[in-house]
Amino acid sequence: MPVLYDRVALIGLGLIAGSMAHAMRRGNLAGEIVGTARSAETRAIAQEIGLCDRVVDTAAEAVEGADLVVLAVPVGAMGAVAREIAPHLKPGATVTDVGSVKRAVISAVDPHIPEGVHFIPGHPLAGTEHSGPRSGYAELFDNRWCLLVPSGNADVGAIDRLRALWEGMGAHVDLMDADHHDLVLAVTSHAPHLIAYTMVGVADDLRRVTDSEVIKYSAAGFRDFTRIAASDPTMWRDVFLTNKDATLEILGRFTEELFALQRAIRSGDGELLFDYFTRTRAIRRGIIEAGQDTDAPDFGRAKAR
Secondary structure, eight states: OOOSEEEEEEESOSHHHHHHHHHHHHTTOEEEEEEEOSOHHHHHHHHHHTOSSEEOSOHHHHHTTOSEEEEOSOGGGHHHHHHHHGGGOOTTOEEEEOOSOOHHHHHHHGGGOOTTOEEOOEEEOOOOSOOSTTSOOGGGGTTOEEEEOOOTTOOHHHHHHHHHHHHHTTOEEEEOOHHHHHHHHIIIIIHHHHHHHHHHHHHHHOTTSOHHHHHHTGGGTHHHHHHHHTSOHHHHHHHHHHSHHHHHHHHHHHHHHHHHHHHHHHHTOHHHHHHHHHHHHHHHHHHHHTTSSOOSTTTTOOOOO
């Protein structure tokens, strides 16, 4: 595949940006990759492992001459970063992001984007519980989905080029409205994360179950809650604060379902429980058949690197 962007600037050098760097190199999709991060330690590690062709100290320096700028910082920091880089953006450049909330990111970033620069919000639906510049790997996006959320007047050529980049990195691409995106992700990601955090918190509170028992016997299902609950706390704090309405709507529905199951257990309604579990089992099968997970014993999770 030919080089799609002569220079790509990665603002933030965690799992997603690091994986993008590896994937772009694998596909020869970018001429030069320039990176920066707020933390001097992160920048030093990125420099040490050769994550980018150049690692610089500031976002303003990173975006100089870049054809594509990727905002890979927590959602709550997007607006401040956009304000910082705005005067330094190259005319005709594309700015995108990888945040898992879209309406709040658009509200924070869009006012700072200069005339002649294309802002195309994005969200790769891929990740692990690991973070930091050492956590990325080229295969992270293979057979996963990336959602692009362009405005109605977005440049078609810029959208097609960004789509080609994500496809070159192994992803499938769909376009989606920002509000619908936030509702979909509240169902598929945000509410499940909050439930996982809560379940792990409950186990911590149940002093009748010792810490050693929780750890030793976690293969019983708790293990998978802990994997989700190990995700970056700054990122998830910002997600819940910026996608508040959609997440609360889904949590309200979850609470209703939970009460219904409590009543069924209390009253011994085995038929309701069986029917409910049969329906939810079918959803799991659909995810596997769509190639978005595997029924292997280790769930096909990528090993820590």
